Amino acid sequence: MQNRSIVQIIQEKVAQCLASEFNFTIEPNDVVVNETKKEFDGEYTVVIFPFVKALKMSPPQIGEKLAAALINGSDIFKNSNLVAGFLNLEMSDSAWQTELLRVSQDESFGVFPKNGKKIMIEFSSPNTNKPLHLGHVRNILLGVSSALIYEALGYEVIKTKIINDRGIAICKSMYAWEHYSNGETPESSGIKPDHFVGKYYVKFNEILNEEYSNWQKSDNANALIETKGAQAHREDFFKKYKNNYFNEYSQIGSATKQMLLDWEDNKEETIALWKKMNNWVYAGFDETYAKMGVNFDIIYYESETYKLGRKYVEEFVEKGLFYREEDGSIWIDLEDVNLDKKILLRSDGTSVYMTQDIGTAKQRYEDYGIDSMVYVVADEQNYHFKALFEILKRMGEPYSEALFHLSYGMVELPTGRMKSREGTIVDADDLIAEVISEAENSVKEKGGLEELTDDQKSNIYKQIGLGALKYHMIKVNPKKKMIFDPKESVDMQGQTAPYIQNAFVRFKSIERKLGELKTDIDYSAYTLHPLEKDLIQSISKYPEIVKEAGQQFDPSALANYSYNLAKQFHKFYQELRIITAESEEAKQFRIALGTEVAKVLEKAMGLLGIEMPERM
């Protein structure tokens, strides 16, 4: 990127005038320049209030003098008006022309120079016992777009996921498959392999539930109810007791736990089964990732990282940062920063979640020498990450000031939270298939693509359907929990990706009709329409939006920006002619303007992982 934007120039002029007229020094960046509200004349507004105190003058006094100085001192201002403490500035046509030219000549507009820094972004991070669902989709979209945004900001980005491939959950699927599948495989059943494994996870729970409800009628259970005095609320009691039952009484529970022990002992056949089933899951996941356009630079497996933190914990006990309880367990006291005492190693010497995360963080730093690290994880883990970051800080890790938890709100349905028990989990593959087929219906109903090949058409269905889904999820500020209405996710009207894509497509359609372009038309004396100024103003601020989206880890800023730009373009398109414009200057100017709008739309949506079709 090169040169200064029109806003930066205004800030500089204001700072200069404040210095020359009032002998007041201010950094140009600190001058507040807003877009002027529609009901006033002008395009940019300088807020005077902040200077009032320092200058000991009233807002009108400052405003009038400043306005006079600005307009006399430069030909970029055409006019001004002062309302209360707001100085509204009307920019000259030549200023807008210059701005459009600047944008169009900047090959890397909105792409910042390489800054030599490495950032690692962890997202997706699934368990291997069931397929991806709606919650993962939000996570993945945030991870992907954050990665793209940081690349545009000049970082070297390393995308990673850590797969939870071990533990009791996967053993459940393994157990159920071993005992109830009759050797069925994804190939033999024709089921997508991750769904296939998920099917056996469900199967396990069915069997467990059956076993449990039988047990509830047993003498054992009755005696237990008696001793706990829970006769009055039996059902409630059993609901809460399920985990205890699994650990203490259940037949398949103990068989599954044995499987986990065998796995830890590296028992050959258990490992073989584990690998077989996990590989099925990975094959399934990869299909889903491919459909969403996701890839990773490095994958970490918990089966490999779960032992990592232990030696550091021991090391820092010696340094006095952690302490050992009498039973041998190791802790850190974080109560002085409003967190609790956290356990870091169990009394039997085995690791907990926190131990692994400490080890993995150090491992990643050793692997890549990263400058910062982002964890895309739902906000239910806020507490955990606060504690983790505090611990790494106290350990004096060099990257500990550059850790960020991209904490996002849970996805809920209009009927409430998704519950596997109630079968309300929205499956990622189903959802993707549905939005694509909805896009297909919509295109066919509308017509106009008949001359394209089947491949081209199916590609367009994907671009529209996936665009709609991705946009629908990413337009919401990540921090907020979102209510996902499946009906609305396939909408193609209003604030949606297809609306934005359509603005792009409309201009592409014009481009195709233009034929050979005359490049020698001089439109520098052309008088701009207000709608054209609006568009230039919007395009101009695109780099700032990218920066903001990155700094705030908020891709929704780009989603909203894209929508507003598309909306302005649709209005422009509706009210002004391009090919049949009133003059050759107008035509050329509008083509130049439309070209830049289309480019920015494509870039902005690109940073959200959304593609633009040429036609739709």
Next chain:
RNA sequence: GGUCUCGUAGCUCAACUGGAUAGAGCAGCUGCCUUCUAAGCAGCAGGUUUCAGGUUCGAGUCCUGACGGGAUCACCA
């Protein structure tokens, strides 16, 4: 109960991080296709920003309290 977090139109979301009369979309109602793709445009209607105080030139945004949701407080991950 402790800690954190959220509360904006019937619904889903914005509001440039303290700036002007709080904006969009959906849903509802009116208009606009022999003219560059109507997945569009123009318009109507919809609000005491949960409530009560405070801070200041100025508060949806900051502080205090109340009410109402959510998350979390395991030798689970």
